[in-house]
Amino acid sequence: MTREALCEVSDLRVHYRRGAETVRAVDGISFAIGRGETLGLVGESGCGKSSLGRAVLRLEKVHSGRVLFEGADVAALNGKALKAFRKRAQILFQDPYGSLNPRMTVGRAIEEVLVVHGWPGDRRARVTELLDLVGLPKNVATRYPHEFSGGQRQRVAIARALAVEPVFLVADEALSALDVSVQAQILRLLIELKEKLGLAYLFISHDLAVVRCISDRVMVMYLGRVVESAPTDQLYERPAHPYTRTLLAAVPDPFKK
Numbered sequence: 001m002t003r004e005a006l007c008e009v010s011d012l013r014v015h016y017r018r019g020a021e022t023v024r025a026v027d028g029i030s031f032a033i034g035r036g037e038t039l040g041l042v043g044e045s046g047c048g049k050s051s052l053g054r055a056v057l058r059l060e061k062v063h064s065g066r067v068l069f070e071g072a073d074v075a076a077l078n079g080k081a082l083k084a085f086r087k088r089a090q091i092l093f094q095d096p097y098g099s100l101n102p103r104m105t106v107g108r109a110i111e112e113v114l115v116v117h118g119w120p121g122d123r124r125a126r127v128t129e130l131l132d133l134v135g136l137p138k139n140v141a142t143r144y145p146h147e148f149s150g151g152q153r154q155r156v157a158i159a160r161a162l163a164v165e166p167v168f169l170v171a172d173e174a175l176s177a178l179d180v181s182v183q184a185q186i187l188r189l190l191i192e193l194k195e196k197l198g199l200a201y202l203f204i205s206h207d208l209a210v211v212r213c214i215s216d217r218v219m220v221m222y223l224g225r226v227v228e229s230a231p232t233d234q235l236y237e238r239p240a241h242p243y244t245r246t247l248l249a250a251v252p253d254p255f256k257k
Contacts, residue, residue: 003034107141
């Protein structure tokens with residue numbers, strides 16, 4: 001089934017200056033993500049995955065190329081149009097504790113998003129609804145981030161990201177700071193939310209096993225470029241690029257002697 005394109009990226013480049021050297025973190029990448037689709041992005045640390053994810057959301061300066069979101073050029077948005085884009089596209093960071101204000105209760109942190117974007121309804125009721133959506137009781141709204149476990153904090157971060165009903169989430173290594181058992185719980189939650197809310201994800205990770213569980217398609221990134229892109233089952237069962245085969249060979253197999 002062909003999905004309607006939600007986000008289209010064309011020849012995107014993100015460069016950094018390091019002294020006299022130019023670092024090509026993202027070096028001419030093109031792809032599209034359909035509505036309700038999860039695109040997995042894998043590659044070793046330092047290959048440019050996070051730079052790509054942030055550039056798609058206009059959180060990173062783009063050297064050249066174009067990002068279209070729901071048909072609009074993201075780089076050309078300003079004022080109300082940019083604010084509307086921020087409602088539609090959100091990000092989940094690797095460290096939920098670092099992305100939450102330690103001086104704010106989690107209820108206030110979620111409510112702040114509603115205030116900024118002018119949520120028209122009862123904000124406290126919406127906070128309770130969001131906490132329930134991510135599997136947390138409403139009484140945690142009065143607690144502070146340091147009172148939670150890593151998994152609970154990531155649930156709060158997910159609730160905050162979903163506060164104003166986005167259709168697209170960039171999950172940037174959102175599970176890597178968690179214990180394996182907690183990773184599985186949050187992964188199940190993200191899959192359930194995708195199905196329930198019709199979300200699209202750009203799911204960034206170095207963990208190929210996790211990416212396989214959630215993704216419809218997978219892109220493999222190496223030194224700023226995409227070296228392979230394919231439907232998930234095809235990529236894992238019949239990898240075409242030597243780098244992809246190397247990554248898959250490095251995945252631990254508990255049954256291998």
